[in-house]
Amino acid sequence: MSYTFYPGCSLDGTAKDFHRSTLAVAAKLGLELPEIEDWICCGSTAAHSSDPLLADALPAQNLRAAGGRTVAVACASCYSRLKMANHHIAGDPSVRAEVARVVGEDYDGLTPVRHLLEILGQDMQREVAAAIRRPLAGLRVACYYGCLLSRPPEVTQFDDAENPTLMDKLLETAGATPVDWPHKTECCGASFSISDSSIVLELSERILSMAQAAQVDCIVTACPLCQLNLDMRQEDVEVKYGRRYDLPVFYFTQLLGLAMGCSASELSLGSLVVEPKVLLESKGLSMAGARA
Amino acid sequence: MNPVTLEIQEIGGSLACEIKTLSGASPMSCYQCTKCSSGCPVAGRGDLKPHELVRLVHMNQRHAVLTSRFIWECTSCHTCVTRCPQKVDIAAMNDTLRALSLSEGLAAADIAAPVFNEVFLRSVRKRGRVHELGLMAAFKLRTRRFLEDLDKAPMMLKKGKLPLRGARVGGRSEREKLFRRAAHGGEP
Incomplete structure (x- = not known):
């Protein structure tokens, strides 16, 4: 099984242990997690507390780069921001148009986003048990x-x-x-x-x-x-x-x-x-x- | 219990309308059941509880709302809107109120969240990603909180949780443009 991985900034620093253990478990399960190329920060709390448009644009740029493949996320904060951007962009054509102007390209808000808990606990339940x-x-x-x-x-x-x-x-x-x-x-x-x-x-x-x-x-x-x-x-x-x-x-x-x-x-x-x-x-x- | 005395500036919906336009939240739908305040993790700390904030919005108490500490202590945990029978999105409302409070210069000087947000976003703009060690250092320099958490950095370095060098992603000039366009509502 393969998902496009969005690790997020914490997984390169304070949550390095989350990153390493995720990859170790993935290896045991034959789960491939190639990263989104040149992913950038989702903006986290700082973006949504300051600028709603930026808070949708940063995730949109990443999700667009995933090319429609399902994105796997480990960090709950990244997960929340990517899902929120999808919700805003897919649910409101005017937000979609605004975000497209900021990012420079159109994104439909439809790239699926799954947390590791959903992937391991729902998509790969049997593999985990085995x-x-x-x-x-x-x-x-x-x-x-x-x-x-x-x-x-x-x-x-x-x-x-x-x-x-x-x-x-x-x-x-x-x-x-x-x-x-x-x-x-x-x-x-x-x-x-x-x-x-x-x-x-x-x-x-x-x-x-x-x-x-x-x-x-x-x-x-x-x-x-x-x-x-x-x-x-x-x-x-x-x-x-x-x-x-x-x-x-x-x-x-x-x-x-x-x-x-x-x-x-x-x-x-x-x-x-x-x-x-x-x-x-x-x-x-x-x-x-x-x-x- | 003592009744709360409000000096009514104006009854009407101009602040509520502004919030609705900017955040999509509908404060006027609130019927004060206080379910939000029961679940709010910071309701006991601040100057206001969430249902009181919404009531102040009903009464168009712009100054009281934009100077409140509560809007800055909200952790964006979304418990309020998840449980609200009227789906009043207080978390989204607070995002908007924080931005208004800052732009009108009404946030108390000792509230550090805006500085944190600023240094965080500067890191994203420059590098594409957040370098946590650099972020903490920049935040301490700006807020002059040198003595807080002195023990944490060496411990985290030892545990391998704070790499000295952070990653950088290419495309900085494109990113600069993205940030500028976002600040100007999509215009270059």
């Missing part, structure tokens, strides 16, 4: 989807907006035990991580505390911003609110990869800030060869 070598037995996980995958539902059409289960089912296939918990789609504070971290600490505290109350071993994410906020800022939350969590925060591709027999190094497990070593070894999963 690739599991080391089931993650006894690992209790809280699947955390964040905001941007499932909202607004008219735009993303991703799973169920209030109670998505795609990631839960994938982790279950991998032998883990996903728990039912109420903060699957709460907001972590997203890009306020840099511009006003007090928002991120307040919002992430609720998510971490709820995951802890659900008695999980770890949190699983599908978004670079969610992962960074819950992992890198976990200690800041502990200090500010006087709590102790010690909850590793994985990308779902890292746990799937472990279950498929990928090495810790292929999955960049050494990049995680909250060390997962003790947890994984207690479940009989080796961290040997982990590197950043």
Whole structure:
């Protein structure tokens, strides 16, 4: 199977581990992910907060470059922006004309966009099940989807907006035990991580505390911003609110990869800030060869 | 509870109309059920809750709306519009209100989001992609927040999460034109 891949900027930096583990899992599944040539940033929050036309034009340029092939996206923020641009452009001829004037070429808004969770959990369900070598037995996980995958539902059409289960089912296939918990789609504070971290600490505290109350071993994410906020800022939350969590925060591709027999190094497990070593070894999963 | 006292400047829909034209959101459809405020992750922080912001729009309280901190603390999580029985798109409305607040010079000086957005988009314009380390450095220089998160950069460098050199995509002059045309509503 082959999809045109739009990695997005985070996957070359703070989410390098998401990138590596995605490619490792793809290799196990025979999934090819050639990148859109010369892809550029989708504009993310900065564009839609400043200039609605730019916020549609940047994704349009990328989606046009995909030449009508289905685009695979890993980052939830990119996914949301690409889907939003499609929604605006395909739904309103005047927006389509405006965007065409900005980009310099017409784009119809019809290039399909799929998140990796949809590809692995819907398009390749059988291949994923067949690739599991080391089931993650006894690992209790809280699947955390964040905001941007499932909202607004008219735009993303991703799973169920209030109670998505795609990631839960994938982790279950991998032998883990996903728990039912109420903060699957709460907001972590997203890009306020840099511009006003007090928002991120307040919002992430609720998510971490709820995951802890659900008695999980770890949190699983599908978004670079969610992962960074819950992992890198976990200690800041502990200090500010006087709590102790010690909850590793994985990308779902890292746990799937472990279950498929990928090495810790292929999955960049050494990049995680909250060390997962003790947890994984207690479940009989080796961290040997982990590197950043 | 004390009743909120408003000094009514003008009742009417000019701000609501402007919002509708610029964002497509329909604030006038709101019947104040407060479902948005129940789900809003930042409703407890700001000076306003989302349903109160919409009510101020109903009352055409332009100054109160454009000076509010709430429009800047909104995380664009879209919980409000997802749950709204009237589909009032408060997230889209806030994008428009932020732009209006900036262009009219009404955003409080300590709100850093506009600086973040500016350095972010400059990176995209120049390189085609965002280089996170460069973005953080530029943001700190502009906001003079040198002491915040001092421990983070070395830790992230060690974890391989902050490459020193960022990627660059060709076609810079074309990209410059794209940004200019976007700023001028599609005109060159």
